[in-house]
Amino acid sequence: MKATETPPVVAATEPAPVSKSKPPAPGGKEKGSEGQVLNVFSHGVLIIWAILVVLPLLWAIMSSFKNDDSILSTPWALPDKLHFDNWSRAWSQAHMSDYFFNTILVVGGSLIGTLLLGSMAAYVLARFDFPGNRFIYYLFIGGMSFPIILALVPLFFVMNNMGLLNTRHGLILVYIAYSLPFTVFFLTSFFRTLPGSVAEAASIDGASHTRTFFQVMLPMAKPGLISVGIFNFLGQWNQYMLPTVLNTDPKYRVLSQGLVELANSQGYKGDWSGLFAGLVMAMLPVLAAYIIFQRQVVAGLTAGAVK
Amino acid sequence: MQHGKYRFIVGFLVAPLALYAVFVIWPFIQAIYYSFTDWTGLSPDFKMVGFGNYSRMLKDDIFWKSLQHSVVLVLVLPLVTLGLALFFAFMLNVGGRRRKNAAVAGVRGSGFYKIAYFFPQVLSIVIVALLFQFAFNPRSGMLNSALKGIGLDNVQPDWLGDPNLALICVMAVLVWSTVGFFVVLFSAGMASIPKDFYEAALLDGASRVTTFFKITVPLLWDTIQSGWVYMGILALGVEAFTAVQVMTVGPGGPDYSTSILPLYVYQTAFRDGQAGYATTIGVGLLIVTMAFAAIVMRLGRRERLEF
Numbered sequence: 001m002k003a004t005e006t007p008p009v010v011a012a013t014e015p016a017p018v019s020k021s022k023p024p025a026p027g028g029k030e031k032g033s034e035g036q037v038l039n040v041f042s043h044g045v046l047i048i049w050a051i052l053v054v055l056p057l058l059w060a061i062m063s064s065f066k067n068d069d070s071i072l073s074t075p076w077a078l079p080d081k082l083h084f085d086n087w088s089r090a091w092s093q094a095h096m097s098d099y100f101f102n103t104i105l106v107v108g109g110s111l112i113g114t115l116l117l118g119s120m121a122a123y124v125l126a127r128f129d130f131p132g133n134r135f136i137y138y139l140f141i142g143g144m145s146f147p148i149i150l151a152l153v154p155l156f157f158v159m160n161n162m163g164l165l166n167t168r169h170g171l172i173l174v175y176i177a178y179s180l181p182f183t184v185f186f187l188t189s190f191f192r193t194l195p196g197s198v199a200e201a202a203s204i205d206g207a208s209h210t211r212t213f214f215q216v217m218l219p220m221a222k223p224g225l226i227s228v229g230i231f232n233f234l235g236q237w238n239q240y241m242l243p244t245v246l247n248t249d250p251k252y253r254v255l256s257q258g259l260v261e262l263a264n265s266q267g268y269k270g271d272w273s274g275l276f277a278g279l280v281m282a283m284l285p286v287l288a289a290y291i292i293f294q295r296q297v298v299a300g301l302t303a304g305a306v307k
Numbered sequence: 308m309q310h311g312k313y314r315f316i317v318g319f320l321v322a323p324l325a326l327y328a329v330f331v332i333w334p335f336i337q338a339i340y341y342s343f344t345d346w347t348g349l350s351p352d353f354k355m356v357g358f359g360n361y362s363r364m365l366k367d368d369i370f371w372k373s374l375q376h377s378v379v380l381v382l383v384l385p386l387v388t389l390g391l392a393l394f395f396a397f398m399l400n401v402g403g404r405r406r407k408n409a410a411v412a413g414v415r416g417s418g419f420y421k422i423a424y425f426f427p428q429v430l431s432i433v434i435v436a437l438l439f440q441f442a443f444n445p446r447s448g449m450l451n452s453a454l455k456g457i458g459l460d461n462v463q464p465d466w467l468g469d470p471n472l473a474l475i476c477v478m479a480v481l482v483w484s485t486v487g488f489f490v491v492l493f494s495a496g497m498a499s500i501p502k503d504f505y506e507a508a509l510l511d512g513a514s515r516v517t518t519f520f521k522i523t524v525p526l527l528w529d530t531i532q533s534g535w536v537y538m539g540i541l542a543l544g545v546e547a548f549t550a551v552q553v554m555t556v557g558p559g560g561p562d563y564s565t566s567i568l569p570l571y572v573y574q575t576a577f578r579d580g581q582a583g584y585a586t587t588i589g590v591g592l593l594i595v596t597m598a599f600a601a602i603v604m605r606l607g608r609r610e611r612l613e614f
Contacts, residue, residue, distance in 0.1 A: 046399065046414065076456065120322070123319065136320065149572050152334075153576045154333075154341060157582075210315060213319075241545050256431050272441075286431075
C-alpha cells in the first residue's frame, strides 16, 4: 500500500471503529481493519500470558487450603472447605516461624549494612579525587560479572577459618560483601548527579566531611537509597545459594532453605498441604509488598539495567 | 584540611573495602590458585598438580555434558525471553485500538498486564522452582491433570523425569520467571520513543510488523543488549543453578540431562570432596562467562542512535 493511494490525514486521525461503519477510501479501510485485527490479537496473546503467570500462583494458594487427598487426586478442584490447619501446621511444626525469624534478622542486618557501607564507599568514590579512585571503583564493579560459584568453594574455608560458618552474623557479612558491587555502582552514579553546592555550603558553615555526609548528602540521596534498597532487599530475601553452602545448621536456616528442606522431607511425610501452605506463606508477603509499592519496586529493579 | 580529607576518605573506604576484599576478592584469587592443586577441601594438605586438573577436565564426560547444557541455556534463554518480552511489550504499547489523533496506542489495561507479568520477578527462584516441581509432577501435577481434563489421557509426559524434556522444563521455568521483568523494561523504553516516528512510518505505508523491526528494535538496541548480557549471566549463574538444584532429580538428572556447570562445580566441591578440581571447573565457567560477554559486546556494537 502506497501513501499516495490514501489521503494520509484521514488514515491517521480517523479512529478505527468509525472507519468500519462508514466506508472511506479503500486504503483507509484496510488500514483500520489491520489495527482492529492487531488489537484483538494482542489482547488475546497478552491475556494468555497473564493467565500463564497468575494461574500457578492461584493454584498454589488454592492448594494450600486443601487436604492432601484432594491435592493429589483432583489438583484442579476447589477446596471442599478451607483447611486453615495446613497453615498453622506449617507455621509451627514445620518451623516456618523460625525460618521467617532468621530471614528477617539476616536480611535486616545485611540490608542496613549494605546501604550504610555501600553509600559511604560510593560517596567517597563519586565526590573525592584521590590516587586509586578509579582502581577501587572498577574493583567493586568487576564483582558484578564474576560467577559467584567460583568464589564459593574457597569462601567456605575462609568462613570456616574465621569461625563464621553457620552463624547469622557471618551470613550477614557475606550478604553485604556480595551486594556491594551493584550498590556501589548504582549509588556512585547517583551521588554524581547531586548538586555540589549544598555540600560546599555545609563545609563553609564548618561541618566536617562526616557530618556533611550523614546530615546533608544522605538525606538528599534518599530516592537512590530506596531504589537500591528494594533491589537488595529482594535479592537478599530470595537468596538461596549462599546460605545453602555457608549456613547448614538447621537452627539458622533462612526461608528459602527451609522451603527446600520442607519439600525434601515431604518424600516420606507426605504432608503436601503443609508444604503448599509454607510456600504461599513465603510468597504472599513479598507479593503484597510488591502490589503496594509497585511503582518503587519496578523503578528499583529496572534502574540498574537501564544505566 | 587536606589531611582531614584523606583521613575521611580512608575512614569511609576501609570497612567496605575490607569486607569486599576478604569475602569476594580473596576467595576469587584463591580459587584460581586452588585450581592447580589436588586439594580435597577436607584435609589441610594438598600439593600442586600443575595443569593436571585442567587436562582431567578436558577428558571429563560430565564436564562436557554440563558445558553443553550451559551453552544451550546461554543461547536459548536470552533469545526466547527477550523475544517474548519484546513481542509482549510491543503489543502493550502499539497493539491498542487507534484513537483520535494517535497513530499508535497502547492496549487498554496495559497497567494491569505489567503488574501481573512482573509477579514472578519478586518471588524467590526457590519458590518458583518448587511450585513448578509440583506442576510437572507426572501423576498429580497441574499439567498432566489438565491434559487429562481435556481428554489427552495418552499424552502424559514424565516432564522432569524424561531426559529429553527435563532441560526444556527447566528453561521454561526460567523464561516464565524472567519475561515480565523485560516486558516492563522494554515498555519503559518504548514509551520514550516519539510517537511521530510510528505515525510517519504508518503514513508511508509501513505495516506494524515493519515498524517493529525498523523502529522499535533499533531504538531499543542498547536496552536489548544489556538485557542479553543480564540473561546470559543469569543462565550461567545463581538462578539457573538454583532452578536445577531444586527442581531436577539427582539434582542434575535424569542421567545428567540437566547438569550445568555451576551445579557441577557445587557437586564436585561439596558432595565429592574435590575442592581443587571443582575450582578448575569454576575457572572453566569463568572463561565461558567472559567469552559470552565479549561476544555479545562485539556482535552488538552498533552506532548509538540518539532521539
